[in-house]
Amino acid sequence: MTHSLRADARRNRARILDTARAQIIEHGPNVGMSEIANAAGLAVGTLYRHFPTKTDLVAAVVTEQVERLADATEAAWGRVEAGSPAIEELYVFLCRVVEAAADNGALKVAAQTLGTEFACPPAAVRGTAALRKIITAGQDSGSIREDLTVTDLYLLVATGPLDHAKHTRERWLELIRPCLMP
Amino acid sequence: MTHSLRADARRNRARILDTARAQIIEHGPNVGMSEIANAAGLAVGTLYRHFPTKTDLVAAVVTEQVERLADATEAAWGRVEAGSPAIEELYVFLCRVVEAAADNGALKVAAQTLGTEFACPPAAVRGTAALRKIITAGQDSGSIREDLTVTDLYLLVATGPLDHAKHTRERWLELIRPCLMP
């Protein structure tokens, strides 16, 4: 995998990504590089050795999250293939997205604010494909609204609650549910 | 009204607010004061004569929008009192919010990003009151989901599409509609 990197460098890279995510979530997208460095117990220069730019760092953090989500979505599709009802897995998908709302919210804003046009094709494409399969399966079995598309879901999700409170997320899911069913 | 202001000053104040709104919508919340000043054909110092801080300027712009929305909501309640179906007026309310999506999105981000805790009580309270009346009326006549609250609506709306495209907004409304009905 990521060989050709010295052991400590690999460790530090991971530590930087973790800390950056935590800091962005806690203090918003405007955390300074120095603050991230402090929180990570490293020097600023080290951040710049791994990420040439603050934008690059944020992009890496966001990409990581998108990959996690894509993994979860593929797993959900796996369960649908194994017999789990598509509508339930779709619901679980929404839960996951919204549970990570704090992250996604802050990070989305971060990516928008800091980066220029940012996209992470590989993971996004994987996730989209899995989601499309789930939706189609649900429509075939009549448990998901006929005209629902992946784009629709992203429209709903992209806009999910930015609130951290658990009851807010649960209420949002409850409100949204009728949108998914026939 | 706003007397005790010289005529040209009043003109400029208005021009600043308009330009600031336009610039924020077009270039995001990070437009510089100088850019706004240029676009308005004024000098930076003039902006600072009217608004001691960039945050104050943004707050003024946001407040203006909230007031517009509150007016519209009160008008909608007026129509309900005059016999218009509450569910339709609620839908119209959503349309208005979403039509101003570009504004609201950019400005909301702006207020969050720039300001500290920002609230504009007077207008917000007016709007909320009117909205509550509309919802209650709809529930009494059985056309609006029994457990829908003002908070729910804000949850859906606060999260409306940030996209400028008309078809995106229309699709969002279409998706959301089932959430409102019994």
Next chain:
DNA sequence: TACTATGATGAACTCGGATTCATGTTACTC
């Protein structure tokens, strides 16, 4: 018209955060 208080101007200043780089340190190789 002359007067003055209010308003406008924009170059200069401030300040904080991103980025650099000369220097010191450490993990790997033989």
Next chain:
DNA sequence: GAGTAACATGAATCCGAGTTCATCATAGTA
């Protein structure tokens, strides 16, 4: 255990956006 390339450090630098203020212009007034 040298030797060396990779890596870490953090004070110094750069840069851009917000803000100030000495100066000029003008609307309102007598």
